[in-house]
Amino acid sequence: MSSPLTVAIVDDDDAIREALDSLVKSCGYTSQVFASAEDFLAHGDREGIGCILLDVKMPGLSGLELQDRLNHQPPKPPIIFMTSYRDEKTRSSAMDGGALAFLAKPVEVDCLIHFIEVALAR
Secondary structure, X not given: OOOOOEEEEEOOOHHHXXXXXXXXXXXXXXXXXXXXXXXXXXXXXXXXXXXXXXXXXXXXXXXHHHHHHHHOOOOOOOEEEEEOOOOHHHHHHHHHOOOOEEEEOOOOXXXXXXXXXXXXXX
C-alpha cells in the first residue's frame, strides 16, 4: 500500500496556517506547513506532496513565483491558491500557470475541501 499524500500549506500568516492545518487533519489528510515559499523550496522533498494550498502574496517569493519555479521542477503537484487579492490579472496568471483553483479569502470550507479531494485524486 502506498503512503498517503500530504497537503502542503504555504502561507505567511500563522493563524491561517494553523486553521488550514487543523482543517486538513480533521478531514483525515496529512499536512506540512511552511511559513514562506522559500521554506517550502528549502524542504526539498516533494515526492509525497499531493497538493499545495498556497497564498498568492507573501514577503519574499510570492505564490505566483513559487508556482513558476515548480512548473520547471518535477514533480508538479496541483496548486490551490487562496488570496485576499482577487484581481483578474492575478487570477489569470495563477490559472494560466496551471493552478487547480483560485479561491478568495475567507475561503468557503466546503469548496476548499472539494478542491483538496480533486487534487489528491489526480
